[in-house]
Amino acid sequence: MSSPYKGQSTAKTVFLLASAAGWLIVGASLIYLMPVAANAFRPSELTHTWMETLGRSGYNPMLAVVGGGAALVLTVAGNVLWYQKFEGKA
Numbered sequence: 001m002s003s004p005y006k007g008q009s010t011a012k013t014v015f016l017l018a019s020a021a022g023w024l025i026v027g028a029s030l031i032y033l034m035p036v037a038a039n040a041f042r043p044s045e046l047t048h049t050w051m052e053t054l055g056r057s058g059y060n061p062m063l064a065v066v067g068g069g070a071a072l073v074l075t076v077a078g079n080v081l082w083y084q085k086f087e088g089k090a
Contacts, residue, residue: 011086012086015078015082015086018078019075019078019079019082022071022072022074022075022078023075025067025068025071025075026068026071026072026075028068029064029065029067029068029069029071030064030068032061032063032064032068033061033064033065033068035047035050035051035054035059035061036051036061038050039051
């Protein structure tokens, strides 16, 4: 008779959810930076108009740089800490 499935720990479940949320924030910040990247790498009349229109509505790409950068650092640091300390991997 086999033993019943015990599943993963609550700590690991919380870690995985927090990690997923961190990567989601990083991805959202990259999407938010798309207009700036398009205007910087492929400037055209269309991207200039796009940036002008976004600027009038309060578009601030520094929000994505700071928020996404902080989320990236915290998510990567959390992953490194988890796998070194709790999973025994490096």
